[in-house]
Amino acid sequence: MLTGASSLPTLETPRLRLRWMTEADIPALFELFSHPEVTRYWSWSAYTERAQAEKLLGNIHKYFAERSLFNWGFARREDDRIIGTCTLSDLSGQHRRASLGYALNRAHWGHGYGREAVGRLVEFGFTSLELHRLEADVDPRNTSSLQVLEGLGFQREGYQRERYFLNGEIQDAVLYGLLRPEWRPGPASS
Template sequence: MYFWISIFISTLSGIIAISQFFVLFAYDQRNKNFPRMETKRFVLRQIELTDAEEVFYYFSQYEVMKYYDLDVLKDVSEARRIIKNWQTKYHKNEGLRWGIATKEDNKIIGSCGFHNWEKEHFKAEIGFEVTPEYWRSGVMTEVLQPILTYGFEKMELHRIEALYDPDNMASKKTLEKAGFIYEGTLRESAFEKGQFCDASICSLLKKEFAK
């Protein structure tokens, strides 16, 4: 009897594993090409190695990197590594990072996308940055809407989280404007640049976004 139970459990596990594979395979097939979207002023597209100079430009500025867990970039080769990492995560079906390109000249002025994608829990974390020249011009308010829509509808997310430095008031206001709800502060939850740091966490649920 135990022998047949063991076979049944093994078979059931195999069926579950196969079904999960086909779910991921179907997602990959639907998203073979990186999803390109447009807003009134911007094109949201995949960031290529040819965009390294633009990515390096804003990641080499202290104002942008102040709340990042990375140091200010010193060389364009570091930007290329970041781009390759984003591309790898996309090809491994672990996340997406859109480049925010101006319609006038197709130059990348920032990025936004999903990481820490936990498919079994239908949730992911969102992050973004914009070059200082475009601060206070409504860039993120404009591009967050189609990206959040993609997350909830195409990626079938139930919950989207965002973590930010408690002192980063700009990110806080941007997320609140997009409908995110503050949940609390994770005390000394990360070790960045040689010290333990707090992180504020907020989230947006699909049912809240649909309202």
């Protein structure tokens, strides 16, 4: 997938730009992941040091080089400052599927940016990457994330009890999937 590319392609939506991140984005990445509400259901605890964001960016570049994980930053088009990230992971060319992840700076919740960015990622997965299936798992209490997926047409496929030890507790996961034939392009596509 994306054979020969040295970085991720830039993807546009009406309000956002999903793009490759560089060292200049480290302060914005740190701000994003240092808020405990953002990492409440995330796979790591809130950042406390800038070095953690530096390491994250290094891993994003490394995993892209390995083609094991595609991680875009997204910014509002007017200022290009990173306010969130969205990810395709568990990429499988053989099975034509990937998993989705996404996070938005706490200061920007409630404006539909999450849904807009994830919608563009879904479009990219099904069209440019020619995937057949996208999947995600979400804590059942993570209402806005459930809404983002359901709003994009993802179907609830299962429930896994006590799947993650995170933030001092054990968390359940609701499993979601969307198939290419079920997908309907939405207004996030540009």
